[in-house]
Each structure stands twice: as C-alpha cells, then as structure tokens.
Amino acid sequence: MNKDQLCRMLEHDQGLSCSVCKKESKKHWTNSDGLENDLTKVGDVEPEDSRGYDEYKERGSNPFSETAPLSLSYYPYNCSSVYKCGSCHAVILIYLETGGHGARYQARWAQSGLEITP
Known part of the structure; x- marks a missing residue:
C-alpha cells in the first residue's frame, strides 16, 4: 500500500x-x-x-512519538502491514519487532492529520 492509497483509507476513520x-x-x-x-x-x-x-529522524523527529510522521520508507513502517478496524474504520499499522527479549507485534494508529512521507 503506497502513500496515496493510505491517505485515501485515512479519510474514512471515525471518532x-x-x-x-x-x-x-x-x-x-x-x-x-x-x-x-x-x-x-x-x-x-x-x-x-x-x-x-x-x-526517520528529520528535523529532530522521534520516530516512536505520537507526533512522528508516518515515514513509509523508514523502519518500522517499511516492514509494516496495514490493518483496518471494521467498527470505526481506523487504519492500524502493525509490524513484528524481533529485537530485545522476544518477538512481539507492535501497532500504531495511522491518524489522519499526521504527516505521511513516502
């Protein structure tokens, strides 16, 4: 899913x-x-x-903060899958984190209004 497709999906998020x-x-x-x-x-x-x-650390951005842009070419976005909630139509990005003590899935809500970089 590229930047344009993701942007179109974000338009349907409710609440x-x-x-x-x-x-x-x-x-x-x-x-x-x-x-x-x-x-x-x-x-x-x-x-x-x-x-x-x-x-992605442009302009001092912390890639794991709430305000971090969705930087699709950078980790962890570049290895994420796109999921959609059937109830509110939210787009949730999920990737498998394999560092640390064990593998675990990590998720982030792709909120409309956040910057999206290709």
Whole structure:
C-alpha cells in the first residue's frame, strides 16, 4: 500500500476512540495486544525507497512519538502491514519487532492529520 492509497483509507476513520481496536491507546508504537488477529489485514506498506533499518529522524523527529510522521520508507513502517478496524474504520499499522527479549507485534494508529512521507 503506497502513500496515496493510505491517505485515501485515512479519510474514512471515525471518532477518537473505539471499543474494538482501542486506537486511542495506539497513537505511538506500542504492543499490538493481539490486533493482528482481530482486525482485517488490507495489505503491506509499499515504501517508495526502503531505507532498511534506518529510522526517520528529520528535523529532530522521534520516530516512536505520537507526533512522528508516518515515514513509509523508514523502519518500522517499511516492514509494516496495514490493518483496518471494521467498527470505526481506523487504519492500524502493525509490524513484528524481533529485537530485545522476544518477538512481539507492535501497532500504531495511522491518524489522519499526521504527516505521511513516502
């Protein structure tokens, strides 16, 4: 899923919270709490120019903050799958984090209004 397709999906997101996907708790990368099993997978992020494990840190950006842009060519976006909540139509990005003590899925709500970089 490229930048334009993702932008079109974000237009249908409804509300600031949801009892199904709990998007309000996924404003930054955090444990997926099993959403990869509960939501509908609609595709994978298609980076314009994959930067491997480089993180987007333009203009002092913290890639794991709530205000970080959705930087599709950078880690962890470039290895993320795109899921959609059937209840509120939120777009949730999910990737498998394999560093640290064990593999675990991480999720982030792709909120409309955030900058999206290819």
